[in-house]
Amino acid sequence: MDPVFKALADPTRRRLLDRLHEHNGQTLGELCGRIDMARQSVTQHLAVLEAANLVSTVRRGREKLHYLNPVPLHEIQERWIDKFERPRLRALGAVKRRAEEAMTDKPAFVYVTYIASTPEKVWEALTDADLTASYWGHSNVSDWNPGSRWEHVRTDGSGIADVVGTVVESERPTRLVTTWASPENEGREDTYSRVTLDIRQHGDIVRLTVTHEDLAHERDLADVSLGWPAVLSNLKSLLETGSPMPQEPWLMPSR
Structure with missing residues (x-):
C-alpha cells in the first residue's frame, strides 16, 4: 500500500487521476494540455502512478493511452472503509464504475x-x-x-x-x-x-x-x-x- 499512498500524496498526481476520471484513455499530450507543467514532469508523475498500479497504459499504434485503474483504491476500501461505512462503500462503488468508463460513444x-x-x-x-x-x-x-x-x-x-x-x-x-x-x-x-x-x-x-x-x-x-x-x-x-x-x-x- 505504501506506493499507493505515496502516489496519492502529491496534488499533481491527484489532478492527473481526476483528469482520467473525467475522460479515461488519454495520451500524454492530452494530459499535458490540461496541466500547466512540462511534459517531462508529467511523465515522471505518471511513472509514479503506474508504479503504484493506479494508472495502466495500453499501446494503440504509435499512441500510448493512460487509464485509471481503480483496483488499489478498492483494496483500500476493503481494508479501511468496508468494515465501518457500508453506505459510503456503495457510493464509492458507483464512482468506481463511472471511473472505468471511457468518455466515448460506447463503454469500455x-x-x-x-x-x-x-x-x-x-x-x-x-x-x-x-x-x-x-x-x-x-x-x-x-x-x-x-x-x-x-x-x-x-x-x-x-x-x-x-x-x-x-x-x-x-x-x-x-x-x-x-x-x-x-x-x-x-x-x-x-x-x-x-x-x-x-x-x-x-x-x-x-x-x-x-x-x-x-x-x-x-x-x-x-x-x-x-x-x-x-x-x-x-x-x-x-x-x-x-x-x-x-x-x-x-x-x-x-x-
Missing part, C-alpha cells in the same frame, strides 16, 4: 493483473484450446494469425460457439487484439466489441492488461466487469499453482 473496461509466470506461458494459456477449456469453461479456437476467425466454443461437446470474432493483431507473446460478437451478429461489425490483451514482463513476473472496448450497452459493461476478473483469477491460479480454482469464480454466489 480495463483490468490489470500480475501473474508469477512468463509472457510465453501467459500467451499460451490465453490461446491454447485445451488450456482455456480448463479454466474458462470454453475453448478459444483459432490459428491466431491476423485476419483469421476465432471462436469461444463450449466444452460440452456441442461445438457451439458463444462468441466469434476476428484476430486484428497478433504479436506473440506480447499483444493480441480480437473483435468479439455473438454468432447471430457475425458480419454486423457495428455490433462488435474489441478486446486487447497486453502481456508485458514486469520484473520477474508478468503484467497482463485487458482492455474491452466498444461495448454496446451499460449492461454489457456490467457483465464484463464481473466476467474478466473471474476468468483472470482462474488463469492466475492455473499458472501459479498448476490448477484452476476448485470452483469456477463466476459460479460462486456474491455477497
Whole structure:
C-alpha cells in the first residue's frame, strides 16, 4: 500500500487521476494540455502512478493511452472503509464504475493483473484450446494469425460457439487484439466489441492488461466487469499453482 499512498500524496498526481476520471484513455499530450507543467514532469508523475498500479497504459499504434485503474483504491476500501461505512462503500462503488468508463460513444473496461509466470506461458494459456477449456469453461479456437476467425466454443461437446470474432493483431507473446460478437451478429461489425490483451514482463513476473472496448450497452459493461476478473483469477491460479480454482469464480454466489 505504501506506493499507493505515496502516489496519492502529491496534488499533481491527484489532478492527473481526476483528469482520467473525467475522460479515461488519454495520451500524454492530452494530459499535458490540461496541466500547466512540462511534459517531462508529467511523465515522471505518471511513472509514479503506474508504479503504484493506479494508472495502466495500453499501446494503440504509435499512441500510448493512460487509464485509471481503480483496483488499489478498492483494496483500500476493503481494508479501511468496508468494515465501518457500508453506505459510503456503495457510493464509492458507483464512482468506481463511472471511473472505468471511457468518455466515448460506447463503454469500455480495463483490468490489470500480475501473474508469477512468463509472457510465453501467459500467451499460451490465453490461446491454447485445451488450456482455456480448463479454466474458462470454453475453448478459444483459432490459428491466431491476423485476419483469421476465432471462436469461444463450449466444452460440452456441442461445438457451439458463444462468441466469434476476428484476430486484428497478433504479436506473440506480447499483444493480441480480437473483435468479439455473438454468432447471430457475425458480419454486423457495428455490433462488435474489441478486446486487447497486453502481456508485458514486469520484473520477474508478468503484467497482463485487458482492455474491452466498444461495448454496446451499460449492461454489457456490467457483465464484463464481473466476467474478466473471474476468468483472470482462474488463469492466475492455473499458472501459479498448476490448477484452476476448485470452483469456477463466476459460479460462486456474491455477497
